[in-house]
Amino acid sequence: DIQMTQSPSSLSASVGDRVTITCRASQSISSYLNWYQQKPGKAPKLLIYAASSLQSGVPSRFSGSGSGTDFTLTISSLQPEDFATYYCQQSYSTPRVTFGPGTKVDIK
Amino acid sequence: QVQLQESGPGLVKPSQTLSLTCTVSGGSISSGSYYWSWIRQPAGKGLEWIGRIYTSGSTNYNPSLKSRVTISVDTSKNQFSLKLSSVTAADTAVYYCARDREGISYFDYWGQGTLVTVSS
Numbered sequence: 001d002i003q004m005t006q007s008p009s010s011l012s013a014s015v016g017d018r019v020t021i022t023c024r025a026s027q028s029i030s031s032y033l034n035w036y037q038q039k040p041g042k043a044p045k046l047l048i049y050a051a052s053s054l055q056s057g058v059p060s061r062f063s064g065s066g067s068g069t070d071f072t073l074t075i076s077s078l079q080p081e082d083f084a085t086y087y088c089q090q091s092y093s094t095p096r097v098t099f100g101p102g103t104k105v106d107i108k
Numbered sequence: 109q110v111q112l113q114e115s116g117p118g119l120v121k122p123s124q125t126l127s128l129t130c131t132v133s134g135g136s137i138s139s140g141s142y143y144w145s146w147i148r149q150p151a152g153k154g155l156e157w158i159g160r161i162y163t164s165g166s167t168n169y170n171p172s173l174k175s176r177v178t179i180s181v182d183t184s185k186n187q188f189s190l191k192l193s194s195v196t197a198a199d200t201a202v203y204y205c206a207r208d209r210e211g212i213s214y215f216d217y218w219g220q221g222t223l224v225t226v227s228s
Contacts, residue, residue, distance in 0.1 A: 034214040043204055043218035044155065050212050087155060091213035095143075095168035099155040 130205030
């Protein structure tokens with residue numbers, strides 16, 4: 001299986017901050033990388049698919065980049081509703097998709 | 109707007125079979141190029157893909173669970189189901205159903221999740 005790692009595992013930030021989360025795959029996955037946001041007690045929500053495509057309805061402050069093994073999710077100006085846990089997911093080895101361990105973003 | 113809703117027992121005894129159903133509304137489960145997946149999340153932990161089904165009945169399972177998992181679909185009821193046999197406490201988790209876009213394979217619609225506890 002393709003292993004996914006994320007860094008940092010958690011971070012503290014303030015409203016208005018620029019936040020960057022990194023996801024790394026154990027082998028090249030081209031651009032088959034998706035990002036999700038999960039709030040406590042809720043299902044994950046798709047933010048970014050195919051590494052850099054913004055899902056419909058997702059604010060433009062979210063962006064994704066990368067290819068191969070290294071990817072980033074950037075929130076350009078953190079808003080109060082963005083405090084959540086973020087997961088990356090590789091779909092290169094579909095159907096055997098795997099998720100990263102998550103990055104928790106909380107209030108500084 | 110597609111909506112998914114999980115249903116089933118919240119408590120299952122060890123060694124028994126966990127059974128959940130996902131009801132899809134706002135669209136036909138047979139339309140479009142989608143798979144229908146099950147994903148689980150133990151408390152405080154990450155997400156694990158369990159398996160998926162196409163409306164043709166074609167299935168794919170996580171190899172780590174394959175021997176215990178069966179996913180089926182009932183297109184007449186717009187539902188798909190999960191059965192996980194011989195459960196242990198390690199199977200305690202929130203179980204989600206989700207729509208899986210064919211090709212790039214991302215999960216664009218999710219159910220709210222249902223907690224299943226394995227305990228005697």
